[in-house]
Amino acid sequence: MQDLSEFHHQITDTFKTPASKDQWDEYRLTDDQIRFFNKNGYLSNIKLLDDEQIAILNNDLQQITSANHPGNPLFHEFHSNESSNPETVLFHALGAWRITKGFHDILWNPAFLMAASQLLGNKGVRFWHDQLFCKPAHHGGVVAWHQDYSYWTRTVPMQHLTCWIGLDDATVENGCLLYIPKSDNWGLLEKPELAGDMDSITDHLTDEQKKEFIPVAIEMKKGYGTFHHPLLLHGSNENRSNNSRRACVINVFADGTKSASSTPLLNGTDPIPEGHKMGGRFFPGLYSPTGNNMES
Numbered sequence: 194m195q196d197l198s199e200f201h202h203q204i205t206d207t208f209k210t211p212a213s214k215d216q217w218d219e220y221r222l223t224d225d226q227i228r229f230f231n232k233n234g235y236l237s238n239i240k241l242l243d244d245e246q247i248a249i250l251n252n253d254l255q256q257i258t259s260a261n262h263p264g265n266p267l268f269h270e271f272h273s274n275e276s277s278n279p280e281t282v283l284f285h286a287l288g289a290w291r292i293t294k295g296f297h298d299i300l301w302n303p304a305f306l307m308a309a310s311q312l313l314g315n316k317g318v319r320f321w322h323d324q325l326f327c328k329p330a331h332h333g334g335v336v337a338w339h340q341d342y343s344y345w346t347r348t349v350p351m352q353h354l355t356c357w358i359g360l361d362d363a364t365v366e367n368g369c370l371l372y373i374p375k376s377d378n379w380g381l382l383e384k385p386e387l388a389g390d391m392d393s394i395t396d397h398l399t400d401e402q403k404k405e406f407i408p409v410a411i412e413m414k415k416g417y418g419t420f421h422h423p424l425l426l427h428g429s430n431e432n433r434s435n436n437s438r439r440a441c442v443i444n445v446f447a448d449g450t451k452s453a454s455s456t457p458l459l460n461g462t463d464p465i466p467e468g469h470k471m472g473g474r475f476f477p478g479l480y481s482p483t484g485n486n487m488e489s
Contacts, residue, residue, distance in 0.1 A: 194263045194267070194292070197291050197292065198290065200297070201477040203298045204298060205298050207246055207249060208246070208303065211303050217303065220304045220308065222308050227311060230420065232375070233372075233375055234374060234377035235422065236420045237411050237413060237417075238413055242299075242302075242358065242415075243416065246416070249295040253294075254325065254439060257289060257293060264292035267288055267461070268289070268291075269287040269288040269459040271286045272285045272286065274334075281333060281431055282334055283327075283388050284326070285324065287323065288459075289323055289441070299358075301479060309356065310480055312354055313445075313446075315482050316448060317449075318445050318447070318448070320444075320445055320476055321476065325440070325441055325442075326440045327437065327438070328367065328431075328437065329437055330436055331433060331435070332432070333367070334432075335430055335431050337428050338385065338391065338392060339384070340381065342424055343383070343384035345423065346381075346453065347453050347458055348450050348453060351424075352450055353450075355420065355442060358418040358443070359417055359439075360441060362414050362436070363412055364412050364434070365412060365430075366434040367438040369410055369411055369412050370410075370411040370429050371408040371427060371429055371430070372408065372421065373405070373409075374407075376425055378424075380424070382397050391430065394426065406426075448481070451468055451469060452466065452468065452470075453467060455467045
């Protein structure tokens with residue numbers, strides 16, 4: 194099966210690439226939205242997908258959740274169930290962009306790229322890695338409170354951004370994302386087991402941080418996304434509802450980020466020597482606000 198990481202451009206017409214600056218500007222966030230992100234560490238309810246695009250991605254997802262799919266060896270990680278509780282299920286995988294055209298091309302979704310560049314300080318956007326999270330109805334598992342950058346310290350400096358995109362309606366009942374507003378100001382905390390004890394991170398908080406630990410539920414309709422800072426504490430509870438909770442995540446960093454390790458940064462990727470700029474086949478440039486192509 195062909196590895197789609199060979200292609201650093203859209204390979205279908207699922208997402209329409211703007212042909213002019215004015216068309217790109219249609220996707221721009223407002224100044225108020227950017228101020229909200231900078232104050233709270235997140236920005237939610239940004240429309241990123243239409244119904245046809247959602248259907249394409251859910252069809253792709255249904256196929257590649259099987260460990261017998263021919264593209265399975267291309268995943269950087271594949272966990273049919275990453276939950277530490279055998280009675281609950283959390284499907285989690287990295288690398289779908291290498292396997293299906295839908296998850297490949299969503300990286301070049303202009304609505305995502307414009308917002309990501311703005312939230313990174315109007316910098317070039319470079320791909321880090323994608324993720325799939327699926328919580329089945331009735332017995333979906335938790336994602337413990339964590340900071341994304343605690344898993345990413347092998348890349349520096351910290352100029353990263355996460356975008357979580359719902360492929361189902363996300364509700365409190367089915368385990369929507371939860372944020373602790375302004376917790377991106379707390380510095381780097383201990384790295385927990387991602388699908389372990391939901392509240393293990395609280396053992397590492399100060400008394401003042403515990404007082405400020407007030408979760409906000411990010412309920413969204415499918416096709417909408419939420420962006421968050423790499424140090425913002427977030428997690429999600431079990432899904433005990435009658436509805437599934439499927440999502441894809443796109444993680445990016447500002448162009449110019451460097452490797453902090455000489456070993457491969459993801460399973461199956463080529464190593465980038467410590468101190469060298471991130472780039473190449475597996476970490477392509479996605480968008481430049483100047484309109485210039487970024488070096489691979």
